[in-house]
Amino acid sequence: MSIEPSSMVHAVTAAADLTRRGERRVPFFSLGVLLVALGLAGVAIEFLILKHLAVPWYAPLMATAGVASMLIAVKQRPTAVRIIGVGFFCLFCLAEWSFLTWAIRLPAYTGPAHAGKPFPAFATTLADGKSLTERDLHGGTPSVVVFFRGRW
Numbered sequence: 001m002s003i004e005p006s007s008m009v010h011a012v013t014a015a016a017d018l019t020r021r022g023e024r025r026v027p028f029f030s031l032g033v034l035l036v037a038l039g040l041a042g043v044a045i046e047f048l049i050l051k052h053l054a055v056p057w058y059a060p061l062m063a064t065a066g067v068a069s070m071l072i073a074v075k076q077r078p079t080a081v082r083i084i085g086v087g088f089f090c091l092f093c094l095a096e097w098s099f100l101t102w103a104i105r106l107p108a109y110t111g112p113a114h115a116g117k118p119f120p121a122f123a124t125t126l127a128d129g130k131s132l133t134e135r136d137l138h139g140g141t142p143s144v145v146v147f148f149r150g151r152w
Contacts, residue, residue: 029073029082035066036089039096055103060096067093119145 039062046052070086123133137143 027073028069028076029085032066032069032073032089033085035062035069036092039063039066055100057100060093060100063089063093063096 039056039059042062043056043059046054046056067086067089070082070089074082074086119134119137121134123131126132137145
């Protein structure tokens, strides 16, 4: 009994297909959704529960990593649902980055334009409770005024 080469190739290909079906692929799309959700959960916990009002840098970074993971999933198996999902999460990631750049933007500087101009009139209280005005700076000794804007 002779075995034809074409049937041998067919048997090997069929065995390879069975092996491929049995392989466990990393669920990149689910991992991406999980990363985005964890970033949002972190922001919610930080703002609502801990009352910590800091700029959440990690949220857009996690969203970007999540979108990258989803893109890997789409490259592996491009389906309409995955492509639409990546589009939605890309828009969400863009919104997070836009919010972050808006949140860290400093207000326009309205102080003295340059050195040598007279200091504007002000009155404040020092840490030791004494008052300080711009007239106290005219004493002839060099002075440095530092403005601390508080915790961001």
